[in-house]
Amino acid sequence: MTKPKKYFTEGTLVSAMANIGKSVDDEILKESLKDKGLGTPATRAGIIEKLLKVGYIYRKKNNLLPTAKGVQTIDIVPDKLKLPEITGEWEYQLNQIAKGEGDLLAFMNGIKKQVHELINTAVDETKVFEESENDSRKALAKCPRCGKRIFENQKSYACEGWRRKPKCTYSIWKEDRFFEDKGIRLTSKQVVELILNQQVKIEYQKNEEETPTVGILKVEDTGRYLNYTIEDDQS
Numbered sequence: 001m002t003k004p005k006k007y008f009t010e011g012t013l014v015s016a017m018a019n020i021g022k023s024v025d026d027e028i029l030k031e032s033l034k035d036k037g038l039g040t041p042a043t044r045a046g047i048i049e050k051l052l053k054v055g056y057i058y059r060k061k062n063n064l065l066p067t068a069k070g071v072q073t074i075d076i077v078p079d080k081l082k083l084p085e086i087t088g089e090w091e092y093q094l095n096q097i098a099k100g101e102g103d104l105l106a107f108m109n110g111i112k113k114q115v116h117e118l119i120n121t122a123v124d125e126t127k128v129f130e131e132s133e134n135d136s137r138k139a140l141a142k143c144p145r146c147g148k149r150i151f152e153n154q155k156s157y158a159c160e161g162w163r164r165k166p167k168c169t170y171s172i173w174k175e176d177r178f179f180e181d182k183g184i185r186l187t188s189k190q191v192v193e194l195i196l197n198q199q200v201k202i203e204y205q206k207n208e209e210e211t212p213t214v215g216i217l218k219v220e221d222t223g224r225y226l227n228y229t230i231e232d233d234q235s
């Protein structure tokens, strides 16, 4: 059995912030972060206080735990902002400049550009997140791949994860080639049954001239896409 990860206390969190290099894999970055940290000794406790005050974390006995709001925020914040590497990259470049080897103007422009991009991504992601949270449509089923909700869209029955983090691309396309070739038109009820049981009774055409036959449509999820097959109905 693996031990559950220990929660941070205020003390261990301050020391993790001070020794950020320990959590970085890249050797050069590790070196540039060796004596650096997130914040300074004077500001670290204040950063934690701020997280408490804003409601991203809360105290439970000696431990600091994330709130639901904190977890959601981490979900929508771009990866780049969450990684200690970005601080490391900046520190590294600043070191180069301090040694007279870097270009200050280029560095500042790079930072400006990055911040701009990050804010734009964050704004987009927040919009998408709020939209899907307020989604008033009725969910058809639970996604078998990730457990989030499946909604009917114009062209597909898809997991809401297609535009939400963590991303999930589970979707049953209404105009899937397989369905078109066999003259299959799934009702939403059939789709729900297909999702729940990985199979559903349907009518299909073996070829264009023939009258429709009853068969069992089966779906297999590879984790990346869905494989459909049809078997003759034995019942």
Ligand SMILES: [Zn+2]
Pocket (backbone or CB within 6 Å): 143, 144, 145, 146, 147, 148, 159, 160, 161, 168, 169, 170
């Ligand atoms: Zn899903």
